Amino acid sequence: MIDERGHIDATRLPEDVVALIDALGPGESLVVTREGSPIATVTAGPRVDAGPESAVHDVTVVATAMKLSRSARAALSAALGEDYIVLDLHAAPKTADVVLAPASSPQLIGLLRSMFPKARVIVAEVEDDGLAVSYHGPVRRMLDAGADGYLTSTTIPRLARQLDHDVTRRRQLDAGGGTRIGIESSAGAPDPLGDQL
DSSP states (O other), rough: BOTTTTTOOOOGOOOHHHHHHOOOOTOOOEEEEEEEEEEEEEEEOOOOOOOOOOOOOOOOEEEOOSOOOOHHHHHHHHHOOTEEEEEEETOTTTTEEEEESSSSOOHHHHHHHHHHSSSEEOOOOEEEEGGEEEEEOOHHHHHHOOOOOOOOOHHHEEEEEEHHHHHHHHHHHHHTTTTOOOOOTTTTTTOOTTOOO
C-alpha cells in the first residue's frame, strides 16, 4: 500500500476515506484516530493536474507558528496566490520554506529555526478583526503610540543609509512625488499596498 517514497496509492484506500481526503482544501487537515486518540494527520497540498501536458511548479510552503483558524490560513494562502500554500506549524513538513511567527522570545525563534532548518523565519505582527486574528508586538505598539517608522540595522553605516532613504522618501512624498508605502495604524483604513516598511 505504501511505496518506497512513503506514498499511499489512493486506489487501495476505502472510497469513503478517499472522498474525505478529496474534499480537503489546500492546507486543510484530516486527523485519523484510533479509539479516540490521534494517530496520523493527512494534510492536503495544492491540486496539480496529472495529465501529460501539466507542469508541476514549485510551491512555497509557509508554516504558521501563530494560531490561525482554517479560514485565516486559507485567506492568507489565497492572498499569496497559487505559488504558496499556508499550513499550520504541526502539519507543515520540516522542509517548509518560511515560518511565520509572532513577536516572541529568542528561545522560541531558536526552536523554530531548529525545527525548520531550511526555512526563513519571519516575525509578523498582524491584526485582522474580520478573521479574529490579533498578534500585537512591540513594533505595533510603538507605531500606534506615534512613531513614524522602524529601522533594523546591522551597522552604523547601514543605519545611515536607511535613515537617509527614509528621510529622502518622506521629502519626496511631502512634495507630491510617488506613492506612500508605510505601516498602517491599527485605527486607520487598510492600505491597498499592504503593511510594508
